[in-house]
Amino acid sequence: MASSSLAGKVRKQPISDMAAFRTVFQKSKHVVALTGAGISAESGIPTFRGAGGLWRKYNAQDLATPGAFLANPSLVWEFYSYRRDLVLSKKPNPAHHALAKAEAQLATEGRRLVVITQNIDELHRDAGTKNLLELHGTLFRTRCTKCGDIAENRASPICPALAGKGAPDPEVPDARIPEQDLPRCVKCAGLLRPHVVWFGESLDPDVLMAAQQELDQCDLCLVIGTSSVVYPAAMFAPAVADRGVPVAEFNIESTPGTENFGFHFEGFCGSTLPKALGV
Ligand SMILES: NC(=O)c1ccc[n+]([C@@H]2O[C@H](COP(=O)([O-])OP(=O)(O)OC[C@H]3O[C@@H](n4cnc5c(N)ncnc54)[C@H](O)[C@@H]3O)[C@@H](O)[C@H]2O)c1
Numbered sequence: 457m458a459s460s461s462l463a464g465k466v467r468k469q470p471i472s473d474m475a476a477f478r479t480v481f482q483k484s485k486h487v488v489a490l491t492g493a494g495i496s497a498e499s500g501i502p503t504f505r506g507a508g509g510l511w512r513k514y515n516a517q518d519l520a521t522p523g524a525f526l527a528n529p530s531l532v533w534e535f536y537s538y539r540r541d542l543v544l545s546k547k548p549n550p551a552h553h554a555l556a557k558a559e560a561q562l563a564t565e566g567r568r569l570v571v572i573t574q575n576i577d578e579l580h581r582d583a584g585t586k587n588l589l590e591l592h593g594t595l596f597r598t599r600c601t602k603c604g605d606i607a608e609n610r611a612s613p614i615c616p617a618l619a620g621k622g623a624p625d626p627e628v629p630d631a632r633i634p635e636q637d638l639p640r641c642v643k644c645a646g647l648l649r650p651h652v653v654w655f656g657e658s659l660d661p662d663v664l665m666a667a668q669q670e671l672d673q674c675d676l677c678l679v680i681g682t683s684s685v686v687y688p689a690a691m692f693a694p695a696v697a698d699r700g701v702p703v704a705e706f707n708i709e710s711t712p713g714t715e716n717f718g719f720h721f722e723g724f725c726g727s728t729l730p731k732a733l734g735v
């Protein structure tokens with residue numbers, strides 16, 4: 457096993473020995489799984505960074521910002537309307553199911569598995585995960601920009617003006633829907649926005665604190681389908697590794713986090729994760 461020196465620390469190259477991981481997993485009492493867009497890729501939901509990261513001529517990351525919504529709420533709502541409809545047509549894949557099954561199985565043995573996700577697609581819930589922290593909110597909740605009311609909403613279309621809008625092809629003209637025809641609050645008629653955390657916004661402090669507690673207590677951490685460049689996964693897992701807790705990465709490629717982790721399993725997590733968790 458090769459080792460390298462980084463910032464004065466001796467780091468070992470991660471290993472991809474499934475039997476060694478299984479031994480660690482079987483001994484663990486408190487597992488945290490950090491998941492990102494990659495876990496939903498095999499369900500047919502594109503990640504932001506790979507192919508499919510563009511919507512019309514826009515970079516998805518440029519639309520998921522408060523500035524974009526302020527400048528053009530119609531355009532941002534078209535984008536979210538498209539994403540809601542896309543996700544409504546998709547199902548959890550074997551990686552989501554493996555986490556839900558492992559959680560249930562571990563619970564019967566007095567052990568705990570919790571999922572901390574950056575995803576907003578609710579596929580972990582659909583798969584049956586109960587211990588779930590959604591760091592970035594969900595596509596299926598709205599928040600009023602005027603009174604702050606938060607409401608569940610799975611309607612399609614979310615309002616009549618968005619019916620048939622949001623097509624992703626670059627040649628489709630923007631719908632330019634007047635603000636009064638965009639989704640409105642049932643309580644105060646204020647403009648609604650998706651209840652998701654956009655780039656440049658802070659995470660809900662309660663959710664963040666709950667996530668931090670899980671990470672502080674876990675004795676095994678799984679990092680699944682996240683590029684480890686987006687906060688907070690970027691700092692969560694390396695901090696766990698720094699206190700000597702095993703971290704296992706499941707990704708189709710190496711990431712900037714890989715060298716911090718003990719295990720790295722390269723491949724589609726829909727295949728690698730069920731094997732690793734034995735479900
Ligand atoms: N499904 C969703 O809810 C969704 C989709 C796109 C983006 N986002 C948001 O965008 C941000 C992007 O950050 P991110 O780091 O989660 O995603 P990302 O797009 O930056 O990275 C995705 C990672 O998943 C890996 N990956 C792709 N397919 C995989 C597979 N089948 N198995 C294992 N790994 C695979 C890629 O190599 C990459 O490292 C997040 O904040 C997230 O909220 C969410």
Ligand SMILES: [Zn+2]
Pocket residue numbers: 600601602603604605641642643644645646
């Ligand atoms: Zn309101």
